[in-house]
Amino acid sequence: MTFPPIRVTVWNEYRHERNDECCRSIYPEGIHGAIANALRPHPDLLVRTATLDEAESGLDAETLAQTDVLTIWGHIAHNEVSEEAAERVCKRVLEGMGLIVLHSGHDSKIFKRLMGTSCSLRWRDPEDRERIWNLAPNHPITQGIGDYIELPLHEMYGERFDIPAPDELIFVSWFSGGEVFRSGCTWQRGNGKIFYFSPGHETCPIYHHPQIQRVILNAVRWAKPCGYPPATFGKVPAPESLTPNS
Amino acid sequence: MTFPPIRVTVWNEYRHERNDECCRSIYPEGIHGAIANALRPHPDLLVRTATLDEAESGLDAETLAQTDVLTIWGHIAHNEVSEEAAERVCKRVLEGMGLIVLHSGHDSKIFKRLMGTSCSLRWRDPEDRERIWNLAPNHPITQGIGDYIELPLHEMYGERFDIPAPDELIFVSWFSGGEVFRSGCTWQRGNGKIFYFSPGHETCPIYHHPQIQRVILNAVRWAKPCGYPPATFGKVPAPESLTPNS
Amino acid sequence: MTFPPIRVTVWNEYRHERNDECCRSIYPEGIHGAIANALRPHPDLLVRTATLDEAESGLDAETLAQTDVLTIWGHIAHNEVSEEAAERVCKRVLEGMGLIVLHSGHDSKIFKRLMGTSCSLRWRDPEDRERIWNLAPNHPITQGIGDYIELPLHEMYGERFDIPAPDELIFVSWFSGGEVFRSGCTWQRGNGKIFYFSPGHETCPIYHHPQIQRVILNAVRWAKPCGYPPATFGKVPAPESLTPNS
């Protein structure tokens, strides 16, 4: 059996990398570049990138119509994503597009709208060691990941994380400063699969880490639409007969 | 131990009852009146009503601040609930206010915003018998309800119902026309408890049914806030020491 | 990419088919034969059958060691499955073997042990029409299944079904006699995926129905192990240092 490739759009705010020397030195091609470069060698994926400062926040209808799985990273410019673009993305997710929300994307319009909660959390500038524990060793998203991923220095994201109870809890992070965090969570919304994955502060080389890249790759494959038409809704007629037949 | 009463606000769109003779004859005091009258005899509740055509859609900040549990019914005027009112309600739910969403309230701004999905479903005008099966006999919401509630004639609401997977599935309805429906579902969002309960077409005397009243009463008690302060979020300092003490 | 085939063992009690003329006429090769014949044309599967009256209840260690996904059907002889065989199957599921439990298998030692509950339900001899509603149109198990599967005559299985809350609720059945039933449910236990699917009374030609066969095929593919080693448990040393590195 051969399958058509999964069409992945790697979307990035792309501001830190242009304005901050430290971030640029880590991600000279942008965070989107690093993620896309990690995905491109895989022949089952067809990868493109998009950024906030493109037309229609980089999330125009045509791009979305040709996207099976969207990954998003944003931080300081969530409010500059247009209402229309955020709404389009949410609608596409309900239709079946997969969505991978990375790091500070927890505070994006898109994620908050799909979750219905504030998605707030606690945080501390990068001064912690983080261990991302694998709680779901049989899940497609953790394939090839061992017991945990260790990040020697990262921003702390800690509980309470104001999200709906995840459908599946994949990762829980430990921080040397004393906090824990539900760092990998899945939800289904409409026909779309959503994965939130917390690593990825802009001044740490997180997206160059092979295990982080592997999780994102796994998540993209997991989140691809099954290809079913969306359910139909609305008024339906009564049936002619429901008498059992022997 | 004595407890302060649960402050309940019964909110209703209150249009059908004023414009439709059939509906008015069933609910001369409005749907809100019927629900409030069923709740008022219980001394642990303090019941008030509010309707769409009051100031600020009947959902002003002061009313909400003094509401522990809000019940909502709406159908033909969802769009007339102001954005601000819908937003205020959602914010209060995340802070801890309980929310009971009744029948066609599935399509309200408030419910759709908290769920993050379309909340669409299939339906048919009242020509079905409905049996609301109790799947959670040990849940506070089903206290005093037996195996099922039978409605001899009701509007059909059928799957697929486009909601997030409920935290708890309380009722599943059977319809004589061949459909099933997740008719009683709970979710937690932020600090707030949410219960969706599907019975209540405006031309059927559903809210006069003692078992339906009992479910709403149970749900109000279940949904009351625990009274905790909302979680705090934001930047936190690193701890001084986390060395174990023996 | 090519994958090794999924090794499927179709296990059947195989008593009704030998003792009951009606059942034999429907399943001349046994229920296991019908299911296996439906799976065999698919080149990604390697299918064998096993039955209760074989050595070690047909569930010996070697068979299980070479099984990726096991389907089980039993009804009148649950107690004749040896304790050791039941225990072996449960252990293999926790290690990662997929398990599909069919119809009256709800009352098997294996299923009850994995669930921890009585798995009791209500039932009525075949005199109902059944509609198996698809509540999870985006799930791998419902691929190619439309809104529902209709069985013109089947045994009624009704709520309350005494199971743990499913991880995923895939199907809910409607019966013409007025009942509903959670007829398709998934759970993860240890590293193993479990799917319960209720259709399949022995005197109805359920396993010849193309959509039922499709669900079982989908479920087998869904339940296959990811191939990870089981998690390790026990005493672990303290780490040398957990100081962050900059």
Add this chain to the structure above:
Amino acid sequence: MTFPPIRVTVWNEYRHERNDECCRSIYPEGIHGAIANALRPHPDLLVRTATLDEAESGLDAETLAQTDVLTIWGHIAHNEVSEEAAERVCKRVLEGMGLIVLHSGHDSKIFKRLMGTSCSLRWRDPEDRERIWNLAPNHPITQGIGDYIELPLHEMYGERFDIPAPDELIFVSWFSGGEVFRSGCTWQRGNGKIFYFSPGHETCPIYHHPQIQRVILNAVRWAKPCGYPPATFGKVPAPESLTPNS
């Protein structure tokens, strides 16, 4: 309204306290004594204790019939709990008795049978600081508990913890040695509510800690049966008529 008291049985293996000087000095009245003493001042509870070396493992039918909520602690003698006693407890839980499983009770016959999994975990002798993070600030079990409970020295219990996905994840623990653990989890099985709470190594004064006592008190109140008769199962007749009535 007044309610009958909740009848609580605090069951303990009660071996360490008799054989180990360190443990005895911390718990001169046994772990059960410490827990019972913490619960007794509350007038809504009626508290008794039971231990393994009493007749029928301390879990005879009459005791269980008069128990609304059972708490269990065991460690080195799980196998000495009789099969019959374990089976009786599980049956009573399915009927509606609440069950609080403490610490090394994760490896008890009772808990493993109700969960259906190995309930294995990773551990390390007491040399860690533990922070038990409250992930469910609106849950009855966390009432009066702030963001976390801190234990200056405790045995480490770490993931992977081989349990079914909890219905509700209440606490996640952080350990100074680098691990995380789902330390407070709820499940419903049959009509019974189950809470697992991991603190309580026998050589640490955990059950003298006011917040730990508060969690156990809250859990007992949460786990009390609703008082409904268990659901009935078995063969049911077809209805006379299901035609809608207008």
